[in-house]
Amino acid sequence: EIVMTQSPATLSLSPGEGATLSCRASQSVSSNLAWYQQKPGQAPRLLIYGASTRATGFPARFSGSGSGTEFTLTISSLQSEDFAVYYCQQYNKWPRTFGQGTKVEIK
C-alpha cells in the first residue's frame, strides 16, 4: 500500500497570505495525484488532478506541482473561502490512498 504523508498538519495564515502544502508518497505515483478541499460539514471536492490540472470551478490562485513522490499545492493569496482541510490522494495503484490532511486555518 502506498502511504501518503502530508505536511504540515496545520497551517495558520492570514487572508491574503500564500500557502504551500506538501504531500509525499512512499513510492512513485507518477502524476496520478489529486488534491481535495473539504469544508466543515461538507463532502470533499476534487480540486487538482494529474498533479497540476485544476478541476472545474476552482480559481487560478490554486496550483499544483510535482511528480513521482513529491507534490505541492500552492494557494497564492488566501481568500476567506479557502480556509479548509486539504487532502492529497494517489490513484496510481490499488488501494487508493489519502494523506492525513492539512488544515489551513485563519491566524
Next chain:
Amino acid sequence: QITLKESGPTLVKPTQTLTLTCTFSGFSLTTSGVGVGWIRQPPGKALEWFALIYWDDDERYSPSLKSRLTITKDTSKNQVVLTMTNMDPVDTGTYYCIHTQEFYPFDAWGPGTLVTVSS
C-alpha cells in the same frame, strides 16, 4: 450534472451488517470506464477509500476490509449497494458515495451519510 446520494441506517449495533445504497444520476454505470465507490471518514479523521465497482463488474476493495465487504450494482435502478459485515464501533463515521473513471480520481461525491455503531 452528476449527482449521488447515500441512504441507509444511521445506527447499527456491533456485529450487525450495514447495507448502504448509492443512488445516482447524470451518468450510466454501463458506460465504459465508469466506476462508483465508497469512501468513509471517522469523526475528525482522514478519508479512507474502501470499495469500488466498475461498469464491467470489476470490483476493487481495500485489503484491510475486503473480507467484510460486498459491492454490487443495479444499472436499471442507477444504484450501487454496499454491504459491510460484522460492524464495530471503530466503523463509525461518514460514508460517501463517489463517481470515478478509469485512471482518474474521485470527481463527484455524495453529501455523505453518518453511520454510528453502538449498542
